[in-house]
Amino acid sequence: MPLKAIAFDAYGTLFDVYSVGALAEDLFPGKGAQLATIWRDKQIEYTRLRNMCEQYADFWQVTGDALDYACEALEQDLTPDARDRLMGQYAELSAFRENAEQLKRLQGAGIAMSILSNGTPWMLDQAVKASGLEGYFDHVLSVDTVKRFKTAPEAYQMGPDTFDCDAGEILFVSSNCWDICGATWFGYRTIWLNRYGLPLERLGVEPHRIGSSLQDVADYAVELIT
Secondary structure, rough: OOOOOOEOEEEEEOOOOHHHHHHHHOOOOHHHHHHHHHHHHHHHHHHHHHHHHHOOOHHHHHHHHHHHHHHHOOOOOHHHHHHHHHHHHHHOOOOOOOOHHHHHHHHHOOEEEEEOOOHHHHHHHHHHHHHHOOOOEEEEEEHHHHHOOOOOHHHOOOHHHHHOOHHEEEEEEEEEHHHHHHHHHHHOEEEEOOOOOOOOOOOOOOOOEEEEOHHHHHHHHHHHOO
16 A cells, blocks of 8 residues: 555654653652653553543553552652652653654655654643644544543544544654554554664554664655655
């Protein structure tokens, strides 16, 4: 199928979820990296549990709940001020260095682009503005519209519905292998942006391509349209 659009996951793919580790380290010396990891892992776990049990709460609440858990698990006193600072940092995560250059390249190639994320509309708007990535995306799609987190089919269906095409005509990009597995099962063409050199999930499904930076995504997309 011809490539008609690209759908990017946001957190971990466009925005560095572990960039909160520096602030966490300032607030909790010696615990910052560990806190950031537990926070992220618990955040994703809560989206899955809420999906399975039909107990949707938006991603901002889930993120806050995961932070509370991480601090208690590490026996760290999370004051209201520290919580506000960490949550505020999460709303304005750093973008990966190569993003703007490669998104400009894709835009110049005439490829329609969107974000398709678990984040709330407000969170995604804040992140895009803070990272300087305004103007690159034709659509910013939040699962808050369907009240189902990825990997639910309802979440992935927003891509084909928005671009009015088959899932196989959209390249789905994520740094999260579980997300790539779900998107591949759904029918997207996929590229796993394996930024951290992790092993492939053992789920009996593989991405169509594996890369390590957004340059690899741009190379693959341009290859698909030429």
